[in-house]
Amino acid sequence: MVVSYDGSAYSGWQRQSSHQSIQGTIEKRLSKLINETVQINGAGRTDAGVHSLSGQTASFEIEANISAEQLKYALNRALPDSIYIETVAEMPEIFHARYHAIGKTYEYLINQDVKPSPIRHNYCHYVAERLDIEAIEQAIPHFKGTHDFAGFMASGSSVENTIRNIYEFELLKEGGDLRFRISGDGFLYNMIRIIVGLLIQIGRGKIPPNEVTKIILSKDRNRAKWTAPANGLYLKKVHYPLNYDVILNGIRQS
Amino acid sequence: MVVSYDGSAYSGWQRQSSHQSIQGTIEKRLSKLINETVQINGAGRTDAGVHSLSGQTASFEIEANISAEQLKYALNRALPDSIYIETVAEMPEIFHARYHAIGKTYEYLINQDVKPSPIRHNYCHYVAERLDIEAIEQAIPHFKGTHDFAGFMASGSSVENTIRNIYEFELLKEGGDLRFRISGDGFLYNMIRIIVGLLIQIGRGKIPPNEVTKIILSKDRNRAKWTAPANGLYLKKVHYPLNYDVILNGIRQS
Numbered sequence: 157m158v159v160s161y162d163g164s165a166y167s168g169w170q171r172q173s174s175h176q177s178i179q180g181t182i183e184k185r186l187s188k189l190i191n192e193t194v195q196i197n198g199a200g201r202t203d204a205g206v207h208s209l210s211g212q213t214a215s216f217e218i219e220a221n222i223s224a225e226q227l228k229y230a231l232n233r234a235l236p237d238s239i240y241i242e243t244v245a246e247m248p249e250i251f252h253a254r255y256h257a258i259g260k261t262y263e264y265l266i267n268q269d270v271k272p273s274p275i276r277h278n279y280c281h282y283v284a285e286r287l288d289i290e291a292i293e294q295a296i297p298h299f300k301g302t303h304d305f306a307g308f309m310a311s312g313s314s315v316e317n318t319i320r321n322i323y324e325f326e327l328l329k330e331g332g333d334l335r336f337r338i339s340g341d342g343f344l345y346n347m348i349r350i351i352v353g354l355l356i357q358i359g360r361g362k363i364p365p366n367e368v369t370k371i372i373l374s375k376d377r378n379r380a381k382w383t384a385p386a387n388g389l390y391l392k393k394v395h396y397p398l399n400y401d402v403i404l405n406g407i408r409q410s
Numbered sequence: 411m412v413v414s415y416d417g418s419a420y421s422g423w424q425r426q427s428s429h430q431s432i433q434g435t436i437e438k439r440l441s442k443l444i445n446e447t448v449q450i451n452g453a454g455r456t457d458a459g460v461h462s463l464s465g466q467t468a469s470f471e472i473e474a475n476i477s478a479e480q481l482k483y484a485l486n487r488a489l490p491d492s493i494y495i496e497t498v499a500e501m502p503e504i505f506h507a508r509y510h511a512i513g514k515t516y517e518y519l520i521n522q523d524v525k526p527s528p529i530r531h532n533y534c535h536y537v538a539e540r541l542d543i544e545a546i547e548q549a550i551p552h553f554k555g556t557h558d559f560a561g562f563m564a565s566g567s568s569v570e571n572t573i574r575n576i577y578e579f580e581l582l583k584e585g586g587d588l589r590f591r592i593s594g595d596g597f598l599y600n601m602i603r604i605i606v607g608l609l610i611q612i613g614r615g616k617i618p619p620n621e622v623t624k625i626i627l628s629k630d631r632n633r634a635k636w637t638a639p640a641n642g643l644y645l646k647k648v649h650y651p652l653n654y655d656v657i658l659n660g661i662r663q664s
Contacts, residue, residue, distance in 0.1 A: 162528045207529055237531035274416045275461055277491035279529055 157196070157228075158243040158394075158404055159212045164278035164387065165238040168204045169212065178202075178239060182214070185234040190220035190227075199253045199394040200260065203346075203386050207279070210242045211261070211391030213404060215253040245403045259395035261324070261339040264352045265388045269332035280333065281352075281388035287359030289329065295358045296325050298368035299338075299351060306375040310346035310383070318344060318375075337392070346383055353382030411450070411468050411482075412497040412648075412658055417461045418532035418641065419492040424455045432456075432493060436468070439488040444474035444481075453507045453648040454514065457600075457640050459532070464496045465515070465645030467658060469507035499657045513649035515578070515593040518606045519642045523586035534587065535606075535642035541613030543583065549612045550579050552622035553592075553605060560629040564600035564637070572598060572629075591646070600637055607636030 159182070167175035171183065179198060187194045196216040202208060222230075228244040235241065265280040267273070272282040299322050306318040324339035336355070338348060354371065357363045363371075371379045396404060413436070421429035425437065433452060441448045450470040456462060476484075482498040489495065519534040521527070526536040553576050560572040578593035590609070592602060608625065611617045617625075625633045650658060 160528050162531060209527075209529070237526065237536075238528050240526055240528045242525070271496070272491065272494055273463075274414050274492050274494045275463070275533055277416060282491075 157214050157216070157241050157245075158210055159208055159214060160210055160240045160242055161208050161212070162238040162278070163202060163205050163207045165236075166204065168206070169198050169200070169202045178212075179214070181239060182231075182235065182241075186216070186218075186231060189230055189234055190218055190222060192219055194218055197253050199257045200391065202389075202391055205278070205386030206389045206391065208391040210405075211393055213253045213257070213394040213396075215247065215251055217249075243404060247400065247403065251400060253394070256396055256400060257342075257394050258397060259323070259339060259341045260343060260391065261337065261393040261395070262343070262348050263390045263392050264336040264338070264348060264384065265390065266334040266336075266352075266356070266384075267332055268334060278387050281385050283356060283359075285360060287334070287356065288361055289327075289334070289359070291361065291365045292334075292355050292359045293327060295355055295365035295368050296327060298365070298372070300325050303372050304375060305344055305347055305372065307372065307377050307380050308347045308350045309344035309377070310350070311377070313345035315344060320344065320347070339393075339395075349384045349386065349389060350380050350382070352384040352388070354380045356384060357382055411470075411495050411499075412464055413462055413466045413468060414464055414494045414496055415462050415466070416492040416532070417456060417459050419490075420458065422456060422458045422460070423452050423466065432466075433468070435493060436485075436489065436495075440470070440472075440485060443484055443488055444472055444476060446473055448472055451507050453511045454645065456643075456645055459640030460643045460645065461533070462645040464659075465647055467507045467511070467648040467650075469501065469505055471503075497658060501654065501657065505654060507648070510650055510654060511596075511648050512651060513577070513593060513595045514597060514645065515591065515647040515649070516597070516602050517644045517646050518590040518592070518602060518638065519644065520588040520590075520606075520610070520638075521586055522588060532641050535639050537610060537613075539614060541588070541610065542615055543581070543588070543613070545615065545619045546588075546609050546613045547581060549609055549619035549622050550581060552619070552626070554579050557626050558629060559598055559601055559626065561626065561631050561634050562601045562604045563598035563631070564604070565631070567599035569598060574598065574601070593647075593649075603638045603640065603643060604634050604636070606638040606642070608634045610638060611636055 161178050166178050169178045171177050171180040194216050196214040198214045224244040224246050228241050231241050267280040267282045302321040304319050322340040326337050328335040415432050420432050423432045425431050425434040448470050450468040452468045478498040478500050482495050485495050521534040521536045556575040558573050576594040580591050582589040
């Protein structure tokens with residue numbers, strides 16, 4: 157299944173005993189619907205406040221004799237309005253949403269309007285200070301390609317291989333909004349929020365854009381110590397090998 | 411003060427002992443800020459889930475020696491992101507936000523996209539069924555003018571005079587959104603949500619548009635028994651006599 161959700165209403169994707177999670181909410185409604193205990197495996201664990209728009213993908217196995225379309229319809233009726241199942245598709249039995257993911261696309265939304273909008277406070281990161289867009293645009297290409305992003309990982313993560321390939325990174329300017337679109341083969345814990353945190357500092361003139369490569373090479377979290385808040389982050393697509401991708405994502409762009 | 415807020419985070423405007431209200435939240439922060447007990451009087455009581463965008467206006471008296479600009483700045487720093495103070499202005503002592511209001515403008519937002527967006531679930535009313543826009547547009551003019559709207563008032567309200575003048579009512583089509591903009595000298599409890607509820611039935615072909623006048627004249631709540639949900643409703647402006655209006659709302663449209 158491909159899932160959209162408003163992350164501001166939840167403690168994050170991952171099931172937790174004491175908090176409302178997205179995974180837990182879907183599992184509960186799905187299990188009740190078909191009267192089986194179902195576990196779903198998400199492609200990634202989004203944090204509290206992080207949204208998905210046709211992004212998060214989860215695999216699961218059921219016994220029930222129900223079509224994918226029927227399941228999508230019934231599940232959307234059962235779920236709260238903060239979660240919407242975009243796609244349910246029958247996959248080859250071997251398919252696993254996490255293990256088969258070959259990349260992800262995220263977007264990060266910054267708003268630069270003269271004043272913050274209270275009805276968008278959960279859906280973008282408001283930066284009152286005027287950012288130097290040219291400096292940010294000069295910095296972005298330095299992130300592209302294959303690098304060791306060890307300095308762009310939140311502490312507490314136990315990942316050993318910190319080399320990642322960012323193969324797309326662009327900034328779209330839409331009125332008062334700055335929309336960063338970033339695609340890579342994978343992202344370390346908080347990696348995008350740390351990258352955007354650094355770009356904000358560059359936009360504030362605190363760090364020159366051509367420092368990015370040095371900061372990456374330093375592998376020093378202290379040199380990229382800012383983490384942009386979760387509310388601006390959207391998981392937009394999980395990429396799969398073509399045979400799976402056409403089923404899950406169809407002809408959808410990035 | 412003119413206030414914007416995300417109503418989905420609150421039990422409504424009005425102070426309540428056991429729930430988070432917008433009035434209560436502002437009073438608490440304001441009182442703490444200037445170290446005085448301050449009560450604020452809003453122009454109207456918006457329900458839980460109803461938003462304000464530069465709409466709600468509230469008057470209050472303080473002793474503190476602080477400029478309007480300073481107060482606005484300090485208050486916005488103290489308030490949560492779901493509330494934003496748009497304007498603070500020093501008014502003639504006689505001014506009262508409710509008693510001097512001569513009209514209000516509301517907007518109601520319906521979304522008709524092919525599928526609902528979970529990140530907009532608190533900010534528009536999603537109607538999956540395709541509405542007959544022409545029928546709705548034929549119905550709208552029948553609401554304009556001065557009528558006894560007794561049948562368009564939620565039960566429990568004790569208002570005696572149910573005659574109101576709607577002097578502006580238009581429908582703006584913006585992509586998949588239908589935006590109803592309605593201005594009047596005042597509105598009964600739930601009146602706009604009941605009007606929109608009826609318009610949705612008309613858009614569904616359940617009621618012909620030329621029935622509106624008969625339904626109004628019947629003064630029968632059973633003939634206008636649908637109430638559109640709160641999440642689509644926005645208070646957009648409180649109108650005051652010109653001398654007050656220029657101070658509070660400047661040259662802002664409607």
